[in-house]
Amino acid sequence: MRNPLSSAPVVDFHRVHLKYENGPNVLKNIQFSLERGSFHFVTGDSGAGKTSLLSLMYLDQRPTAGRIHLFGQNLSEVKRTQMPKLRRRIGVVFQDFRLIDSLDTFDNVALPLRIDGMKETEIQKRVNELLAWVGLEKCVHAYPESLSGGEKQRIAIARAVINAPDLLLADEPTGNVDDAMANRILHLFLELNKMGTTLVIATHNHGLIRQFKKPQLHLSNGVLECLPAPFEAPSEIVSNAPEFLGGNHDFEF
């Protein structure tokens, strides 16, 4: 999946415009590149176009104009049959979670691995490990309707990271959890980032932005401005995240 020698940006937008049918331009002349292993926050007021920007990255829609390269591939030239492979390299945490009501916690989280064709024994191991880490080991067989907003959010995050994606896109991933859990989740993201996962997190949480000191893609009325990291990023970050995500189990988080 990953090609460490690849020097092409993971995401590269070139003069991208997005307009919904009969609507105004949601995104205007967007241009930026995200290198492998980078970590960016997407900021901006409500309706600024944060979710639309992410949706272009997770291949939910095509730009009205402009060119998008993902993992070095020009999306306008990628065949439809090759799209699923690209999608499997992207993990998405949706603002509205998008959990499948007819599946329990375990099966919701296991879905990306099953789509990828992983063996059931490995799925069991990975999912149980990750669910324990996000504090949902008691909800393994619970269905979404019986869970709180925070629990649903953690399931959505677990599902997005379970296959250690190359690109992780998260839309307000800490909106429904307390500060301690938000911190824990961000550390999981940092673990993934340390392994080479490119992170893009849309958030309103200025506390997180200040704490993690990462560059921002700031949107205002559909226009993007790249803001550098306010301060130098913290040095080595370790946590007890699951081993398959690169966690250090000796560290008590």
Next chain:
Amino acid sequence: MILNSKSRLPVREHASLFLSWMTMLMVFIAVLSLVGLMALTNLIDSWNRSISGSLTIQIPTYTIQGDSRGDAVQQDIDRTIDLLRQTPGVEDVTVLDETQMSDLMEPWLGASEKITDLPLPALLDVSLDDSQPFDFVAFKNQMQEAVPAAQVDSHRVWLSHLIETARAIQNMIAFILFLLILTTSFTVIYTTSSSLALQAPVIKLLHMMGARDTIIAFQYAFFNFLKALGGGVVGFVLALPIIWIASTLFNPVQDPLFDAARLSADQIYIVLAIPLMAALFAFVAAFLTILKTLGRLV
């Protein structure tokens, strides 16, 4: 990639319940219609076979002339032969001579009797060409005009009337069956589309996670297949007692006329295949509908 039972597409049960009910009802009606159609077809074929091959025409003697083989009789025979020659489906005509008549009458009259002294009718043995259709009703009408006194095998004409009636019923059942197939097709397509609308968020999510379109479509279609098959099997089983009751009513022992209505092994296999065919149709309809829907996504 064939997903195992744990990883099959997460579809809502209640969304496809309507499909099971519809398939059950449709298969129930289809089985009854098809069994009826097949039984009727078998009967018609059998009756057709029984009236094909040959035909006997009797031309009565005219005793007032005192000569049973007089000119009038001969004229009737000639007119009959002329008419038969003009009728499609007639292969050969033989007027039975005295020897043949004696042989025919021997069981009743004995070998020594002079049949020429008796007022027996002239008999015409007509051979029919099986490869050509022979219209008994039309021929009988023509005979009544040409030779009013002549008698064409009446039971065959009666049977031909029965065949005509049976054919009308056969066509009606075939038309009902056609309508049923058409209705079932539209119902399955509509049910699939409606169900798909409920499943759309899940299907879109799987698509965004990188599941291949064909896998998503296959999973969903296979679920549809199982639901339709379940409903179809129930519909089939429900139709069995009615078929049994009908077969009892037309018990061959009581009425040999309906003996030929029994279904052949091939026909039974076709009837048995109805639930499977309905399920396969549900599968194909769902598969194509989902592929079309997914095709509209990026």
